[in-house]
Amino acid sequence: xxxxxxxxxxxxxxxxxxxxxxxxxxxxxxxxxxxxxxxxxxxxxxxxxxxxxxxxxxxxxxxxxxxxxxxxxxxxxxxxxxxxxxxxxxxxxxxxxxxxxxxxxxxxxxxxxxxxxxxxxxxxxxxxxxxxxxxxxxxxxxxxxxxxxxxxxxxxxxxxxxxxxxxxxxxxxxxxxxxxxxxxxxxxxxxxxxxxxxxxxxxxxxxxxxxxxxxxxxxxxxxxxxxxxxxxxxxxxxxxxxxxxxxxxxxxxxxxxxxxxxxxxxxxxxxxxxxxxxxxxxxxxxxxxxxxxxxxxxxxxxxxxxxxxxxxxxxxxxxxxxxxxxxxxxxxxxxxxxxxxxxxxxxxxxxxxxxxxxxxxxxxxxxxxxxxxxxxxxxxxxxxxxxxxxxxxxxxxxxxxxxxxxxxxxxxxxxxxxxxxxxxxxxxxxxxxxxxxxxxxxxxxxxxxxxxxxxxxxxxxxxxxxxxxxxxxxxxxxxxxxxxxxxxxxxxxxxxxxxxx
Amino acid sequence: xxxxxxxxxxxxxxxxxxxxxxxxxxxxxxxxxxxxxxxxxxxxxxxxxxxxxxxxxxxxxxxxxxxxxxxxxxxxxxxxxxxxxxxxxxxxxxxxxxxxxxxxxxxxxxxxxxxxxxxxxxxxxxxxxxxxxxxxxxxxxxxxxxxxxxxxxxxxxxxxxxxxxxxxxxxxxxxxxxxxxxxxxxxxxxxxxxxxxxxxxxxxxxxxxxxxxxxxxxxxxxxxxxxxxxxxxxxxxxxxxxxxxxxxxxxxxxxxxxxxxxxxxxxxxxxxxxxxxxxxxxxxxxxxxxxxxxxxxxxxxxxxxxxxxxxxxxxxxxxxxxxxxxxxxxxxx
Numbered sequence: 154x155x156x157x158x159x160x161x162x163x164x165x166x167x168x169x170x171x172x173x174x175x176x177x178x179x180x181x182x183x184x185x186x187x188x189x190x191x192x193x194x195x196x197x198x199x200x201x202x203x204x205x206x207x208x209x210x211x212x213x214x215x216x217x218x219x220x221x222x223x224x225x226x227x228x229x230x231x232x233x234x235x236x237x238x239x240x241x242x243x244x245x246x247x248x249x250x251x252x253x254x255x256x257x258x259x260x261x262x263x264x265x266x267x268x269x270x271x272x273x274x275x276x277x278x279x280x281x282x283x284x285x286x287x288x289x290x291x292x293x294x295x296x297x298x299x300x301x302x303x304x305x306x307x308x309x310x311x312x313x314x315x316x317x318x319x320x321x322x323x324x325x326x327x328x329x330x331x332x333x334x335x336x337x338x339x340x341x342x343x344x345x346x347x348x349x350x351x352x353x354x355x356x357x358x359x360x361x362x363x364x365x366x367x368x369x370x371x372x373x374x375x376x377x378x379x380x381x382x383x384x385x386x387x388x389x390x391x392x393x394x395x396x397x398x399x400x401x402x403x404x405x406x407x408x409x410x411x412x413x414x415x416x417x418x419x420x421x422x423x424x425x426x427x428x429x430x431x432x433x434x435x436x437x438x439x440x441x442x443x444x445x446x447x448x449x450x451x452x453x454x455x456x457x458x459x460x461x462x463x464x465x466x467x468x469x470x471x472x473x474x475x476x477x478x479x480x481x482x483x484x485x486x487x488x489x490x491x492x493x494x495x496x497x498x499x500x501x502x503x504x505x506x507x508x509x510x511x512x513x514x515x516x517x518x519x520x521x522x523x524x525x526x527x528x529x530x531x532x533x534x535x536x537x538x539x540x541x542x543x544x545x546x547x548x549x550x551x552x553x554x555x556x557x558x559x560x561x562x563x564x565x566x567x568x569x570x571x572x573x574x575x576x577x578x579x580x581x582x583x584x585x586x587x588x589x590x591x592x593x594x595x596x597x598x599x600x601x602x603x604x605x606x607x608x609x610x611x612x613x614x615x616x617x618x619x620x621x622x623x624x625x626x627x628x629x630x631x632x633x634x635x636x637x638x639x640x641x642x643x644x645x646x647x648x649x650x651x652x653x654x
Numbered sequence: 655x656x657x658x659x660x661x662x663x664x665x666x667x668x669x670x671x672x673x674x675x676x677x678x679x680x681x682x683x684x685x686x687x688x689x690x691x692x693x694x695x696x697x698x699x700x701x702x703x704x705x706x707x708x709x710x711x712x713x714x715x716x717x718x719x720x721x722x723x724x725x726x727x728x729x730x731x732x733x734x735x736x737x738x739x740x741x742x743x744x745x746x747x748x749x750x751x752x753x754x755x756x757x758x759x760x761x762x763x764x765x766x767x768x769x770x771x772x773x774x775x776x777x778x779x780x781x782x783x784x785x786x787x788x789x790x791x792x793x794x795x796x797x798x799x800x801x802x803x804x805x806x807x808x809x810x811x812x813x814x815x816x817x818x819x820x821x822x823x824x825x826x827x828x829x830x831x832x833x834x835x836x837x838x839x840x841x842x843x844x845x846x847x848x849x850x851x852x853x854x855x856x857x858x859x860x861x862x863x864x865x866x867x868x869x870x871x872x873x874x875x876x877x878x879x880x881x882x883x884x885x886x887x888x889x890x891x892x893x894x895x896x897x898x899x900x901x902x903x904x905x906x907x908x909x910x911x912x913x914x915x916x917x918x919x920x921x922x923x924x925x926x927x928x929x930x931x932x933x934x935x936x937x938x939x940x941x942x943x944x945x946x947x948x949x950x951x952x953x954x955x956x957x958x959x960x961x962x963x964x965x966x967x968x969x970x971x972x973x974x975x976x977x978x979x980x981x982x983x984x985x986x987x
Contacts, residue, residue, distance in 0.1 A: 454868075456868075475867075475870075475872075476867055476868050476869070476870050477870040477871075477872060479870075480869075480870035481870070486868065488868060493862070493864060493865075494864050494865055494868055495865055495868065496862065496865055497857075497858045497861045497862045497865050497866065497928070498861065498862065499857075499861045499862075499928045499929055500857065500858060500861060504854060504857075504858075508858055508865075508866070508869040508871070509869040509870045509871075511851045511854050511855065512851045512855075515850075515851045518850045518851060518852065519849050519850055519851075520849055520850060520851055520853075520854055522849075562869070
């Protein structure tokens with residue numbers, strides 16, 4: 154057996170009061186795709202920061218090839234050939250592709266002038282390897298997210314990498330774009346690069362990785378050969394118990410129609426959308442990114458003006474000019490981008506949860522702190538939000554707990570209609586199941602719920618009915634009994650142009 | 655103790671520790687270098703220091719609120735001057751001639767209303783046009799100063815009313831009238847920011863405007879209220895100061911906006927909004943005034959004082975970055 158590309162031995166990293174990494178050991182072989190899995194807070198990000206030279210471990214050693222190394226800065230890591238593809242892109246959108254790729258190491262030709270010819274030639278060589286359609290001179294801001302990610306990958310290829318670490322690379326990619334990414338990973342693998350692949354998506358992990366290492370609570374739980382394991386085993390290792398991944402079969406007593414949409418259109422974003430949601434029902438909107446699902450949600454929440462069509466709540470037509478209008482009519486939205494649109498990260502848990510109703514609770518101009526704390530206590534308990542106290546700053550919570558704060562915020566408003574956009578994006582497996590159960594529970598309590606998701610298991614798991622969208626139109630509506638995975642895939646890829654049921 | 659609470663404690667207490675260091679330094683250094691015989695920590699000296707802190711202090715407190723809200727107001731110096739002119743000039747208007755000293759509350763009200771209106775103009779433009787508050791109030795700073803000069807040219811506007819001067823120079827429980835206004839403003843704004851809906855929403859808007867909108871908060875009115883508030887406070891500052899001095903030059907109040915921002919930042923309020931405290935700003939105001947007075951006390955001239963304050967501001971903010979982990983990480987890259 155050849156030496157590992159990257160080997161970690163007994164890495165320990167402590168922060169004041171927390172043992173973030175507690176004896177983590179694993180190795181990545183050259184030409185191997187090695188998945189690193191674990192729930193949020195399991196220590197993956199800390200481990201990556203150790204590998205990236207941002208944190209220094211308190212104990213343990215890192216080997217690159219045969220050599221033990223010490224990395225004091227991100228530059229050290231780069232010099233050793235450890236490259237990162239981050240989940241959040243860090244590109245200068247006003248600069249060209251070539252400039253971004255060689256940022257910090259632009260070729261020069263005396264007096265600090267940039268050697269453009271060489272820059273573009275070098276860049277073209279890397280872009281050819283990635284088989285992308287854009288050139289070195291394209292402005293990065295003009296590229297799609299997927300292509301921006303390719304630029305990020307190209308950046309890692311400017312040196313001969315020993316190991317490339319992908320951190321949730323597919324979070325914002327469409328299925329077609331994922332295929333291209335996987336091809337690139339296969340190429341890297343063929344060149345003998347060691348790859349660490351971090352993702353919450355089981356399907357991808359089983360498609361492209363060779364081995365899977367699992368972290369839980371900062372501890373190394375073991376490494377499995379992908380070919381010899383299955384989702385259940387990995388999940389058990391991650392959360393210490395088995396998961397219920399079955400399809401939704403529970404149906405609740407359906408009430409009246411809470412929300413009805415008739416012939417809603419908004420420019421070219423979506424056209425002629427009609428559907429209804431009853432109390433006690435979860436309607437799942439499934440489709441590819443860009444199919445118009447989020448735009449419909451934004452319209453229902455007063456963020457986007459429709460060009461045509463009617464929105465009826467409890468049978469009477471409403472006009473929603475702003476989120477304040479929508480909230481007043483009893484429509485709530487748990488947005489796709491939790492941190493950007495849902496939470497005030499610098500505020501504490503309680504104040505975030507009561508944000509929409511501070512003035513409703515207040516007596517005169519004064520905030521009602523007691524009533525607010527009661528509301529927090531109620532949802533702290535019922536949603537099982539893991540935080541020591543309401544005083545905790547929301548920015549310090551894990552993704553799953555942050556999402557629960559946002560959901561609690563809207564439940565506390567007692568909405569008629571709750572729209573949840575990508576309820577479990579970036580959330581670990583254990584919390585995912587909790588949030589799915591939570592959504593089913595809401596239907597049982599008589600809420601009308603709309604769930605928008607790009608993950609088929611999620612839509613299948615939570616929905617009573619599934620609305621499939623393709624390119625701004627509803628292609629088909631399924632009941633949970635009749636839906637099959639094949640039919641659903643066809644409906645969202647525009648293969649079957651059957652009218653909406 | 656929870657992780658992070660030590661650094662929070664250090665940060666919250668930092669401005670007061672800095673003040674304590676200043677007091678100790680000037681007391682000791684003063685014994686060797688002082689140009690006068692009185693001790694630096696002399697009670698009258700300290701009371702005077704509070705009084706002298708009032709004009710910029712009252713403005714800085716309002717600036718804190720505006721900055722927590724995620725905006726900034728550069729027009730406060732000009733608003734201060736214009737309110738002062740309205741105050742002094744309105745006392746001589748013929749329609750109020752028969753009122754005797756009853757003209758005082760009317761002139762005060764007119765001056766304060768001027769501040770509120772100017773602030774409302776800023777707030778309205780920021781709200782309705784969406785132009786950055788920095789640009790809007792930069793324009794207002796020039797525009798309002800223009801109004802000041804249009805009023806009386808290069809001439810000072812003066813009016814002495816002895817009742818008013820007696821009131822302004824009075825000391826109740828040892829504290830000067832101006833000090834009472836300063837402390838009252840601290841108390842009121844502290845209550846507003848910590849116990850009212852408006853205060854809570856101001857923090858939320860400053861931290862994440864989009865999330866605030868999505869929570870149904872009407873962002874515009876809150877911003878407008880804060881601009882009116884700082885306009886009012888700039889005028890209040892003028893009312894307090896010119897009740898005593900009785901004469902306003904058209905260049906008065908120039909650079910007040912920058913001194914106010916300096917005090918706010920020294921108190922730890924973030925330029926990006928969403929966090930900060932009026933009490934810490936009060937500390938920042940006192941710290942600056944102590945530096946000015948202390949350096950004067952040991953014989954430094956005005957130019958030196960400004961140089962030292964500038965250096966200390968940068969040094970303090972650097973230390974602040976060192977105290978917080980995230981800042982330290984940013985410095986390494």
